C-alpha cells in the first residue's frame with residue numbers, strides 16, 4: 001500500500017490553472033438548458049424514474065467531498081480543486097432536480113438527509129485513481145443515456161453532464177501525474193487500483209457510488225436502476241472499450257510503457273513489483 005501520496009510542497013498549484021480552464025467552459029443553469037422546450041410526450045414513466053435515481057446519485061458528491069477534505073487534509077492544492085468539483089457535481093444534481101420539477105415530479109427535500117453516508121478513511125492515491133476511473137466510466141454511461149433518450153432536453157443534459165465528467169477525469173489525471181512525480185513508488189498502487197476498476201461488468205458496475213459499504217446506490221429507493229439501465233442502453237461486454245482505452249492511455253503515460261489491454265496492465269504491475277523489490 002502506498003502511504004506516500006504527497007501532492008504538496010512541490011511548488012505547483014494545479015488548482016490555479018484548473019480553475020481558469022473550467023471557468024472558461026462552464027455552462028450555466030439559467031441560460032444553457034432550454035427547460036421550456038421539454039417535450040413531455042417523449043418521456044416514459046421508466047425514464048422519469050431513472051432520471052430521479054440518477055439525480056439522487058449525483059448527490060453523492062456531498063459525501064465524497066467530506067471524504068476528500070478529510071483524507072487529503074494536508075494537500076491544499078487538491079482540496080482547493082475539490083471546491084470546483086463539488087460545485088459542478090452539485091450542479092448536476094440541481095439540473096436534474098429542476099428538470100424533474102418542470103415535469104411535475106419534484107424530489108422532496110425531506111427525502112435527502114436519508115441518503116447521508118460516511119465512509120471509512122482510505123489511502124489517498126487509490127481514492128484518486130478510483131475517482132479518475134469512475135469519472136471516465138460515468139461520462140461513458142451518460143453519453144449512452146443521451147444517445148438512447150428520446151426527449152431532447154434530457155438528451156442535451158446528459159451530453160452536458162458527460163462532458164463535465166470527462167473534464168473531471170482529466171483533472172484527476174493531472175493530480176495522479178503530480179502524485180507520481182512527487183512519489184514514483186505510488187505507481188504500483190495506481191496500476192493495481194486501475195486494474196481492479198477495469199474489471200467491471202454491467203451486473204456489477206464499478207463506480208465510487210456502487211462500491212463502498214454501504215454504497216450510495218444501495219441507499220436509493222431503487223438500487224437496481226443502474227444495472228437495469230446499463231443492460232438496456234449499453235448491452236454486451238465490448239461497450240467498455242473507450243473507458244479501457246482512456247484509462248490505459250494514462251497508465252501507459254505514467255509508466256512510460258505502452259499498454260493496450262488489461263493483460264498489458266497486469267504485466268506492468270509485475271514489472272513495477274520487481275522494481276520496488278529490487279530498489
Ligand SMILES: [Fe+2]
Pocket residue numbers: 058088089092161165
Ligand atoms: Fe456528476
Ligand SMILES: [Fe+2]
Pocket residue numbers: 089135164165168
Ligand atoms: Fe464528475
